[in-house]
Amino acid sequence: MTVSDPDWPASPFDAVDAAFTALTTGPAPMTLDLDSLGHDTGLPAGVMALPALRDWLLRRPDAYAARDAVWRELVRRARLDGPSWVIAAVAMAMPALRRHAGHLRAGWSGDADDLDAEILTGFLTALRDHVDLAKPAPHAALCMAAWRAGHEMLRRTGPAVPVEDVEHVTGPRTPHVPYGHPDLLVRRAARLGLLEHTDLDPYIDLRLGRRAIEPIAARLGITVDALRKRMNGIDERIADALAKGLLTSVVSPAARAQLQNQAVHRERTRAGRATTTSGPAAAAA
Template sequence: MTVSDPDWPDSPLDAVDAAFAALTCGPGTMTLDLDTLGPDTGLPDGVVPLPALRDWLLRHPRAYAARDAVWRDLVRRARLDGPSWVIAAVAMAMPALRRNAGRLRVGWSGDAADLDAEILTGFLTALRDRVDLAKPAPHAALCMAAWRAGHEMLKRAGTAVPVEDVEHVTGPRTPHVPYGHPDLLVRRAARLGLIEHTDLDPYIDLRLGHRSIEPIAARLGITVDALRKRMNGIDERLADALAKGLLTSVVSPKARAYLQNQSVHRTRTRTGRVTTRPGRTAPPAAAAA
C-alpha cells in the first residue's frame, strides 16, 4: 500500500498506523536495543521490535523510568535519523493520541480527519523542536502538545469543551522581555562580545526559535550536554548584562573592551589556546560615551 493507493487511509492517524505496519513487518523490522538505554530502567533485555516494545509499555503503565528512557531515545532518533523514526515515534504514541482524539471528538460535528490532522501536527511540532529531553516525561509532554493542538482547533471552531487549568500544564513559555524585540537584544549582546559569533545562530534557534537541541549539536559537532552548558552560560551573561544596563544603555569604551577581552578568552579556552589570563577587574557599568 502506498500514499497514492485508493485504499490509503483518509485519517492521518490511520495513515501513520499503516506506514508503521509496513516498517515493522518482515526481516527488516524496526527495533531498539534496550541494553543501550541505561541501567535500572526495568526494561526487558536485548533487541526488541518496536510493536512488542509498545505492547510492553502499555502493560506497564507505571514503569516511568523505562518509558522516559525509551522516549528519549525515540525523540533523538526522530530528530537525527530520518523520517522512518518520525513515523515510529508517532506510532509508538498512537494509543495516547487515539485517546486524545476520541475525547476531543465529543461534540465535534466537523470532519474527524481534520481533528486528527491537528492532533498529529501538534505532536510532530513538539517532537521536532519543543520537547526538552533534559526534562522528565517526554512522552507526556508530546501527548499534551497533541491534545493542546486539537483543543485549540475546537476553540477556534467554537466547540471546545473547557478543560480546567489546561493552560497551567503546558510548560514554560518564553518570557516577555521589556527591552524591545528579543532578537535585537541578542544581536546587540553579540556585538558587545557577550555571545561568540559561532554561538549566535544556535542561541537564536534554541532560545527564540525553540528548535530542538540535538540536530544543532550534531551540526556543530559537539555533544548535547556541551551545547546546553554553552547556552546556559550565555543565559547567565545576558541576565547579568541586563541587570547592569549593558544591553539597554550606551556602553563605555572600557566596558566594551572588557567584554571583548572576555569573549576572546572564552574562545581560546574552548579551543585550548589560552596563553594569558584576562584582567580580573569587574566590568564597568554602562556609561555614557
C-alpha cells in the same frame, strides 16, 4: 500499499498505523536494542520489535523509568535518523493520541480527520523541537502538546460573534504589541562580545526558536551536554548584562573594552581546550 494507492487510508491516524505496519513487518523490522538504553530501567533484555515494545509499555502504565528511557531514544532517533523514526514515534504514541482525539471530538460536529491532523501536527512539532530530553516524562510532554493543538483548534472554530454584536464583545479587539525584540537584544549582545558570532544562530534557534538541541549539537560537531553548557554560560552573561543595563542603554568605552577583553579570553580558552583535549566536548566553553 503505498501513499499513492487508492486504498491508502484517508485518516491521518490510520495512515500512520499503515506506515508503521510496513516499517515493522517483513525481513528487517524496526527494533530497539533495550540493553543500550541504560541500567535500572526495568526494561526486558535484548532487542525488541517496536509493536511488541509498545504493547509491553501499555501493559505497564507505572513503568515510568522504562517509558522515559524508550521515549528519549525514540525522540533522539526521530530528530537525527530520518522520517522512518518520526513515523515510529508517532505510532508508538498512537493509543494516547486516539484517546485524546476521542475526548476532544465529544460534542463537536466538525470533520474528525481535520481534528486528528491538528493533533498530529501538535505532536510532530513537539517531537521535532519543543520537548527537552533533559526533563522527565517526554512521552507525556509530547501527548500534552498534541492535546493542546487539538484543543486550540476547537477554540478557534467555536461559535462566531455576529457582526452586529461586535460592540458588546468584552476585552480588547486590537492585537497586543509585543514588548521588546529579544532577537535584537541577542544580536546586540553578540556585537558587545557576550557571545561568539558562531554561537549566535544556535542560541537564537534554541532560546528564541525553541528548536531541538540534538540536531544543532550534531551540526556543530559537539555533544548535547557541551552545547547545553555553552548556552547556559551565554544565558548568565546576557542576564548580567541586562541587569546592568548594557543591552538597553549606551555602553561606555570602558565597559565595551572590558566585554571585548572577556570575549577574547573565552575564545582563547576555547581554542586551548580544542587543541589539548580530544573529542567534541573540547569546544564546550
